[in-house]
Amino acid sequence: MEVRRRKFQGVLNILSFNRHFYIAGIGILAFIIISHQIFEWSDLLYMTIIAAFLYGLIMPLIISAYVYDFSGYYTFHWLKNCSIDKENVKQILNINAGFDETSYIIKDNFPQADLKVFDFYDAKRHTEPAIIRARKVSLMYPDTQQIVTDSIPINEQSADLIFLLSAAHEIRSHEEKILFLKECHRVCKTHGKIIMVEHLRDFPNFLAFSVGFTHFFSKTTWKNAFENAGFTSCKEVKFTPFMSIFIYSL
Structure with a gap:
């Protein structure tokens, strides 16, 4: 589609x-x-x-x-910087916080792969008014499953790629971030990758969003969370001065 x-x-x-x-x-x-x-x-x-x-x-x-x-964010041309061998990608997870604008685009880019979409939105934990409004207009991908952040319902080492696109920052608790990323680690194949795209709590985003930049997290915070979750390899690619693409592997 x-x-x-x-x-x-x-x-x-x-x-x-x-x-x-x-x-x-x-x-x-x-x-x-x-x-x-x-x-x-x-x-x-x-x-x-x-x-x-x-x-x-x-x-x-x-x-x-x-x-x-x-910037071309939704054309996914930035994927060429992520060193992905599309022919060997069989299972993809796209995990969002209740607002999904990317699943159909991912499927178009990987037509041969099986795409599973998960939504970790929890009305009790994720109370931002922006998320609630976004959910009302989000285009739901078929068979999207509601999950909790510490339980992704697929087998260990099943996923070749896990996409976290402008979503993971909605997990405000650092402890919850680590539990969520441990689940991502569990289901990711040995040579699989997590592709996370995020604004950072840094100077360019302060200039862009003033105090609103505190809604995002610093590179150090993400590094700590991923390391505590067991990830050992990380590559960062800047996508505009205001967004970073993080490619994590086991």
Whole structure:
């Protein structure tokens, strides 16, 4: 099945799923503008605050449009940097947090492989309003299975590839991350790979998302989680200054 994306679908998704932040931000901005009309305070301070708020509201949308709509993220051309022998890939897992825009694309790229899709969303643990909204519009891949993060229902050493695409950061607990990655380790073949794509809690993403960059995790945090889960080999490929592709193997 070919999935055609609308123009600016990525940035529109970000705006829709995180609209509570934008409504709150616009409300605070309106309050600042009104208060400046009522009270006397420095024009320089006023303009600085206005500029900071506008930056915080607009820059994440610009970066999101760049990453998700113009960088080729959904064309999967970046797979060529992951050293994958497609002919030998027989079993693929795509694991998401309740919002799936990639399973049909993965299947198109690996038509000969069996693709299993798992959703680890847990309403009690994963309470972000953005996830709840995203789930309502997500295109469900056939036979997608709901799982818990510490139990992937397939046999040991079954998967050639496991995709974690902009999803694993929704596991907020570090201990839960390690348990989840241990399960990925259990089901991954000896020469299999995990392909994880994530924003990082780093300086470029701070410039892009300001305080919103704390929603992501640092490279050190991910390194610690994967090492504790038993993975020994890692290759990082930068996909735009704001996204990293991590290729982990046993």
